[in-house]
Amino acid sequence: MARVLHFGHQVWANYHQTAACNxxxxxxxxxxxxxxxRAHLKGVAESVLALLQEARQYQIPVRPxxxxxxxxxxxVVEDGWLVExxxxxxTFKLSALxxxxxxxIAAEALLLVQAGATVDEVYESAEExxxxxxxxxxxxGQSFAGACATGTHGSVWxxxxxxxxxxxxxxxxxxxxxxxxPKQGVLSDDFIAxxxxxxxxxDRIFAAAQLHVGAMGFVTAMLIETDPIFMxxxxxxxxxxxxxxxxxxxxxxxxxxxxxxxLDEEPYFQQLILNPFDPFDKxxxxxxxxxxxxxxxxxxxxPGDMGAGYDALTLLGKAMAESDxxxxxxxQLAMEQAYPQNRDVDDPPAIATWGHTTEEHMPIASxxxxxxxxxxxxxxxxxxxxxxxFRRGGGGTVVTLRFVSKAKGLLAPAHWPDNVVIDFDGPNxxxxxxxxxxxxxxxxxxxxxxTRHWGKTNNLDERRVKRDYEQNFANWKWAQAQxxxxxxxxxxxxxxxxxxxxxx
Amino acid sequence: MAFxxxxxxxxxxxxxxxxxxxxxxDACLAVADPRPIGGxxxxxxxxxxxxxxxxxxSMQADDCSRLGINDMRFFMTGPxxxxxxxxxxxxxxxxxxxxCYAGDSDVGEA
Numbered sequence: 001m002a003r004v005l006h007f008g009h010q011v012w013a014n015y016h017q018t019a020a021c022n023x024x025x026x027x028x029x030x031x032x033x034x035x036x037x038r039a040h041l042k043g044v045a046e047s048v049l050a051l052l053q054e055a056r057q058y059q060i061p062v063r064p065x066x067x068x069x070x071x072x073x074x075x076v077v078e079d080g081w082l083v084e085x086x087x088x089x090x091t092f093k094l095s096a097l098x099x100x101x102x103x104x105i106a107a108e109a110l111l112l113v114q115a116g117a118t119v120d121e122v123y124e125s126a127e128e129x130x131x132x133x134x135x136x137x138x139x140x141g142q143s144f145a146g147a148c149a150t151g152t153h154g155s156v157w158x159x160x161x162x163x164x165x166x167x168x169x170x171x172x173x174x175x176x177x178x179x180x181x182p183k184q185g186v187l188s189d190d191f192i193a194x195x196x197x198x199x200x201x202x203d204r205i206f207a208a209a210q211l212h213v214g215a216m217g218f219v220t221a222m223l224i225e226t227d228p229i230f231m232x233x234x235x236x237x238x239x240x241x242x243x244x245x246x247x248x249x250x251x252x253x254x255x256x257x258x259x260x261x262x263l264d265e266e267p268y269f270q271q272l273i274l275n276p277f278d279p280f281d282k283x284x285x286x287x288x289x290x291x292x293x294x295x296x297x298x299x300x301x302x303p304g305d306m307g308a309g310y311d312a313l314t315l316l317g318k319a320m321a322e323s324d325x326x327x328x329x330x331x332q333l334a335m336e337q338a339y340p341q342n343r344d345v346d347d348p349p350a351i352a353t354w355g356h357t358t359e360e361h362m363p364i365a366s367x368x369x370x371x372x373x374x375x376x377x378x379x380x381x382x383x384x385x386x387x388x389x390f391r392r393g394g395g396g397t398v399v400t401l402r403f404v405s406k407a408k409g410l411l412a413p414a415h416w417p418d419n420v421v422i423d424f425d426g427p428n429x430x431x432x433x434x435x436x437x438x439x440x441x442x443x444x445x446x447x448x449x450x451t452r453h454w455g456k457t458n459n460l461d462e463r464r465v466k467r468d469y470e471q472n473f474a475n476w477k478w479a480q481a482q483x484x485x486x487x488x489x490x491x492x493x494x495x496x497x498x499x500x501x502x503x504x
Numbered sequence: 505m506a507f508x509x510x511x512x513x514x515x516x517x518x519x520x521x522x523x524x525x526x527x528x529x530d531a532c533l534a535v536a537d538p539r540p541i542g543g544x545x546x547x548x549x550x551x552x553x554x555x556x557x558x559x560x561x562s563m564q565a566d567d568c569s570r571l572g573i574n575d576m577r578f579f580m581t582g583p584x585x586x587x588x589x590x591x592x593x594x595x596x597x598x599x600x601x602x603x604c605y606a607g608d609s610d611v612g613e614a
Contacts (some may be wrong), residue, residue, distance in 0.1 A: 007542070010544075026542070037613060086539070089607065090612055094614045112614050120537075121608070141538075188579070191614070499512070
């Protein structure tokens with residue numbers, strides 16, 4: 001069994017200080033001594049099962065939590081148990097004997113990850129095995145399981161979300177411990193039995209569990225597939241772009257864009273950060289990553305600066321909310337101050353593993369994060385509308401364009417073949433919220449279909465979720481009912497936000 | 505004379521403002537490969553410019569499950585700065601926000 005530590009009643013706030021709740025108890029789960037990975041999984045799952053059964057008996061809502069990274073109130077629970085998993089942060093490699101006979105993935109590509117392992121820990125574990133992840137988000141401090149649950153993504157245009165790595169999920173409900181895989185088995189029945197789990201092999205249930213928004217049960221472990229290790233060369237620069245460059249990106253002419261601002265080759269990753277107050281006269285911040293073979297002689301980059309002064313962005317945002325003077329200039333200053341000046345085409349190459357493309361992260365007080373995801377081919381049509389509406393709402397955040405392909409999971413926001421994700425990241429002030437609302441209204445009025453990030457501020461409700469996901473939402477609800485047929489079991493995972501979204 | 509008095513007053517006001525601004529700043533200390541979990545913010549009151557008993561100034565983090573602290577941030581809140589100012593520094597409340605260390609392991613055998 002795992003160690004279960006109760007810290008009692010407390011007021012808890014999420015990582016970005018955007019939501020808080022009064023807890024009946026904050027609970028931490030920690031590994032006990034076990035001889036191997038499957039014993040760890042069994043011990044933890046049995047402890048979680050006992051905890052959930054107690055919660056159901058006394059009608060206490062439970063919210064499993066990793067780093068509490070999501071700015072949306074999806075991770076808070078009023079008068080319930082908040083169960084933190086970050087001490088369940090072990091990772092395990094598998095042998096060919098553990099793999100199902102029908103599985104076409106080599107054992108060395110698979111990594112068993114406990115629910116509390118952060119993205120950074122998974123990157124490190126993969127590199128220790130000579131492997132790499134294909135994509136990830138902009139940060140590395142969130143739990144890998146939490147990032148998958150909300151469909152976190154980066155800007156690798158040929159990959160979807162971080163949940164695309166997942167090949168199986170261990171899920172605990174108040175009634176059962178489940179091991180959910182696609183119909184084509186991944187791990188052997190013997191191995192799964194030793195994790196204390198019942199097997200469900202179903203493509204539809206697995207697709208629901210890949211991105212479950214915290215509403216299908218308590219994820220205790222995941223099996224992920226990794227790639228052979230590679231490195232990336234980073235080009236990061238500030239440059240003025242023109243309106244026609246947006247059209248290039250809309251058409252997927254990434255190489256052409258890279259040739260104009262970066263290297264004359266196809267980028268693996270491409271991202272633009274724009275100042276919405278003056279997107280073409282002020283310099284945009286561009287980032288390109290180009291795939292390179294792994295070279296063990298290249299040392300890891302030094303850790304980024306951490307610490308003092310990280311409230312500056314909030315202060316700047318408040319200043320901008322009070323006055324319209326110099327908004328564009330203030331935002332430009334905030335954008336450029338954190339951008340390295342030595343990553344241009346002519347600078348010495350900055351090459352690192354995929355795991356080193358994100359930096360350590362410290363809490364930033366009260367940030368606003370919102371985003372819309374849409375078919376990339378709609379970018380040219382929507383771009384001016386989005387920028388104008390955001391500005392009209394007084395938006396005080398930067399606007400980032402990221403590009404991803406269709407992501408896995410029934411509830412994946414990136415569900416078009418090619419997607420552009422438009423992020424609004426900045427200080428958590430009223431003007432940021434107003435700007436984002438104006439964007440949503442404008443897109444609706446223009447009849448442009450879009451979805452929103454589950455983990456960010458999104459103003460979604462059940463009606464809208466049904467409209468956005470249509471049959472996929474119905475399929476997800478069906479899968480949830482297969483895993484938890486009893487409504488009393490589902491209610492254990494209820495919080496205000498999940499009920500509002502129609503997911504519980 | 506009045507001119508130099510005005511200059512002196514301006515310098516003293518700027519010095520005061522500088523002190524207030526300086527106290528608003530924060531300082532952070534973290535382990536190199538952070539694995540944060542839990543934690544809280546505690547406020548410590550330093551009385552009589554540190555001449556008062558030491559006992560009131562040191563507290564213990566008792567919720568880190570034997571694995572220690574991941575990071576600490578030292579700062580003063582706005583009200584604490586005002587209290588410090590109006591008491592001529594006699595009452596100084598310093599906040600320490602810390603998070604515990606969740607531990608780190610190599611890849612194990614499944």
